[in-house]
Amino acid sequence: MKITNVVNTRVLPIDFEYYKPKTVNEAIQLLTQIPDSVILAGGLDLLIWIKMGQLKPRALIDIKEIKELNQVSVINDKIEIGAAVRIIDLEKSEIIRKKIPLLWEVAKEFSSIQVRTMTTIGGNISSASPASDIATALLSLDTELEIMGPNGIRKVRFGDFYLGFRKTVLAKGEILTKIIIKEKSENEGFGYKRVARIYDDIAKVIVATRIKLDSKGYAEKVAVSLGSVAPKVVRSPSVENYLLNKKLNEELIMEASYKVVDDISPIDDIRSTAEYRRKVSPVLVKRALIEALKGVYLA
Amino acid sequence: MSYKIKFKLNGKEIETAVEGNTLLLDFLREQLHVTGVKYACGIGECGACTVLIDGKPALSCLTLAVEVDGKEVKTVEGVDNIFSQKLVDEAGVQCGYCTPGFVMLFEYLPKYSPNLNMSEEDLKKYFSGNVCRCTGYVNIIKAAKLSLEELKNKSKPND
Numbered sequence: 519m520k521i522t523n524v525v526n527t528r529v530l531p532i533d534f535e536y537y538k539p540k541t542v543n544e545a546i547q548l549l550t551q552i553p554d555s556v557i558l559a560g561g562l563d564l565l566i567w568i569k570m571g572q573l574k575p576r577a578l579i580d581i582k583e584i585k586e587l588n589q590v591s592v593i594n595d596k597i598e599i600g601a602a603v604r605i606i607d608l609e610k611s612e613i614i615r616k617k618i619p620l621l622w623e624v625a626k627e628f629s630s631i632q633v634r635t636m637t638t639i640g641g642n643i644s645s646a647s648p649a650s651d652i653a654t655a656l657l658s659l660d661t662e663l664e665i666m667g668p669n670g671i672r673k674v675r676f677g678d679f680y681l682g683f684r685k686t687v688l689a690k691g692e693i694l695t696k697i698i699i700k701e702k703s704e705n706e707g708f709g710y711k712r713v714a715r716i717y718d719d720i721a722k723v724i725v726a727t728r729i730k731l732d733s734k735g736y737a738e739k740v741a742v743s744l745g746s747v748a749p750k751v752v753r754s755p756s757v758e759n760y761l762l763n764k765k766l767n768e769e770l771i772m773e774a775s776y777k778v779v780d781d782i783s784p785i786d787d788i789r790s791t792a793e794y795r796r797k798v799s800p801v802l803v804k805r806a807l808i809e810a811l812k813g814v815y816l817a
Numbered sequence: 818m819s820y821k822i823k824f825k826l827n828g829k830e831i832e833t834a835v836e837g838n839t840l841l842l843d844f845l846r847e848q849l850h851v852t853g854v855k856y857a858c859g860i861g862e863c864g865a866c867t868v869l870i871d872g873k874p875a876l877s878c879l880t881l882a883v884e885v886d887g888k889e890v891k892t893v894e895g896v897d898n899i900f901s902q903k904l905v906d907e908a909g910v911q912c913g914y915c916t917p918g919f920v921m922l923f924e925y926l927p928k929y930s931p932n933l934n935m936s937e938e939d940l941k942k943y944f945s946g947n948v949c950r951c952t953g954y955v956n957i958i959k960a961a962k963l964s965l966e967e968l969k970n971k972s973k974p975n976d
Contacts (some may be wrong), residue, residue: 632926
């Protein structure tokens with residue numbers, strides 16, 4: 519089928535080759551050898567970009583059925599999630615529910631059923647949207663990524679993965695293979711809040727939080743991350759440092775939450791305005807931190 | 818570029834060739850004349866093109882035809898579930914364009930929630946990826962609720 523010079527969502531306007539390698543190494547070889555080849559996973563971003571004429575790849579390398587990318591395993595206190603694991607599988611996983619409750623919460627609320635069955639966790643985070651709920655959550659957790667490429671395996675801290683809007687550290691020929699997350703420890707609680715026009719819409723603002731208290735009840739670790747308020751998902755050191763090593767209560771959290779505006783740089787776009795985002799971010803930070811604090815005491 | 822594929826469509830084995838850039842939606846409608854699957858938004862927002870691939874719901878407007886090689890595809894033509902009748906009984910259908918998508922997603926419900934315990938709120942969330950512009954959803958959700966009740970009664974062992 520060939521329709522050219524028409525931007526629409528009906529057809530894929532360009533022809534391309536399609537490959538379905540069986541192993542990661544085979545996929546890396548194809549990616550390295552074929553110029554303008556791209557990785558196809560869930561396809562929810564990629565195929566829309568091709569439809570809209572924003573991307574004109576020569577070949578699609580379909581990695582979503584590679585076995586080694588479809589496993590969830592527990593190794594000591596870490597959970598390794600294959601990059602091609604679907605969001606719905608995270609939602610249905612007892613391991614994720616018990617050991618990474620924040621990620622489970624996000625997976626469960628993620629878009630629609632159809633999108634959850636198609637979207638892969640690796641695809642969602644490597645498409646590097648600042649409005650990714652999954653990425654916002656991973657940024658608050660102790661997350662590390664395993665990347666395989668022509669030069670072997672390397673590991674990257676999740677906080678170092680994004681270079682900017684739609685930009686990651688992934689080089690040509692490299693594939694994100696594993697998302698490695700430390701399991702929840704004792705005295706740890708989490709919060710997750712978002713505002714969107716309707717339930718399964720992409721969010722105007724996303725906040726994920728994590729609080730860990732020491733044995734005396736002081737905040738040993740505070741993580742606050744936000745989505746949709748900067749070119750990439752961001753942490754809020756101003757809020758975190760304000761609360762660190764203190765005994766937390768609602769008043770203190772309220773004071774701290776206003777500091778979030780120092781760490782975000784929202785814009786006006788199709789979904790919201792910079793002004794609204796600046797006003798609603800502190801509110802969501804406050805609510806998500808209170809949720810996390812309550813979570814510690816409930817655990 | 819053309820690719821040979823072999824797959825099952827509604828239980829029937831099909832072997833044919835497809836272009837790499839042909840979407841599953843177009844392949845089903847144009848090449849196989851299975852027109853129950855509908856095109857609406859083309860970007861994964863509306864659910865009208867929902868089919869089941871190996872039992873799991875997928876958006877055929879964002880799936881390549883070549884991807885279903887070796888798999889089993891189900892469309893509304895191959896489905897006979899209680900929800901279809903309930904949609905008719907409860908006036909959950911007006912123009913009918915979105916209906917196949919809703920029916921296909923319901924087909925997956927017993928797998929998604931095996932105990933079939935879903936509140937009205939759960940059902941609204943469950944169908945949040947299917948857009949209907951006529952009915953206002955009230956009768957669709959009602960039909961889904963009644964279907965669930967009937968499914969539950971059927972699965973109860975007779976004493």
